[in-house]
Amino acid sequence: MSISIDEVSFAAGNIVIVNGVSLTVEKGKVLGLLGPNGSGKSSLLRLICRLRRVRSGIIRLGDDDISSLPRAALARRVAFVEQQSTTDTQLTVRDVVRLGRTPHRGLLSSWGAGDDAAVDEALSRVGMQERAGQLWQTLSGGERQRVHIARSLAQAPSELLLDEPTNHLDIQHQLDILSLISKLGITCIVALHDLNLAAMFCDRLAVIQKGEVVASGAPEDVLTEDMIGRVFGVRAHVQKSAVHGRHHIQYLMD
Template identity: 90%
Template sequence: MSITIDAVSFAAGDTVIVNGVSLTVAKGKVLGLLGPNGSGKSSLLRLICRLRKVRSGVIRLGDDDIASLSRAALARRIAFVEQQSTTETQLTVRDVVRLGRTPHRGMLAPFGAEDDAAVEEALLRVDMQARAGQLWQTLSGGERQRVHIARSLAQAPGELLLDEPTNHLDIQHQLDILRLISKLGITCIVALHDLNLAAMFCDSLAVLQKGEVVAAGAPEEVLTEDMIGRVFGVRAHVQKSAVHGRHHIQYVLD
């Protein structure tokens, strides 16, 4: 399903965090959400999955206004991978991934073959099947992130939101995770800091600054030297990569 954000605003008290944002993500495409710290990226993701309530505007999944969906229906549609998530409960890696199946089962319903298959496939896709029986608390930060992505995949969502999913990951797993996300074939919005990774793996980009969209479109349209200077405050040289064919940013030191 597509995601449509129409003139959405959100405020915390008197402070406006998201201000009149309008964006559309086509079905099966990946939108990279960029912007400096405090630009509203995380807040916008939370508005889409209704962890925050919009002050004005409408968010739709396909033709459905999220305000009209029950919590259960929304949980079956959309998965959210946050930057940080922790628990003191003693859970194995498989236990954590199995939580992704909760929206598809009744409160007391036992796990079925379909649930088990979804869990094992999700573990395989993030290369964590060998750690399935290991306690989640014993994992590194990057390994925990991969497990949370596996949990979201086990959920079998129509829409997937990810807030800085490459945080704590080494270079190999950054590339592996974003390559995986780009090939899922489901509608994704992923907040990123790395402009080069965004250019490599996202179908389109949107740049937020102080809660407003200041640039949106194809990566080659958005990632200009002028935009990078204005929004991120750094000088950069942008050119097409001879390796992957996407735009590549080289930062210029003064």
């Protein structure tokens, strides 16, 4: 397994936010992390990249316990794309993507041809190479998200974590971003709110409620009418789409 989470718990003060979570993600696969607001999705992502410290349990990347990995080694391996990230500094698109090379460079090392190649490839993969010289502040929301993903790809990670990457984007950019993520070929965990998008683009799903995994598996096994009602509190009709072959959810009015 690329990512293995074994009975992991996390608390803020006396409030348990992640409670005994166990999950695995196969190499190169996309796991969609679903759940209501405040269910613990973002906290779990931060635990994986060690921005938070587990109270109990073990998180492994391959055979390595993340608690034993040097910070620099973990930064070279795991990239994290947060919901919102902005700056008032006048940076070009290329400047932002260049930041992804930071974990690979020592304090005294100079910028090299390999760094340029990594940045160019990352920009190309997200379709932003023609915007490389454009100021970050002039980009649309969808374009900024593409640049954030390019920055993470320039980091050359083996695991990529994304927290609501489609938040506040229009439907075209939501589809573009998730299609891009699904085709990267690296291990991804992506927290999402939209169940239909999760069904379309994720290999497997895990549903978190009140800090605990209440369902996990293939999208067609997880996205049931019963689960949607219990976890999200809405009535739904679930059927296989004649268009893309994945499950499709229709929400029903009371």
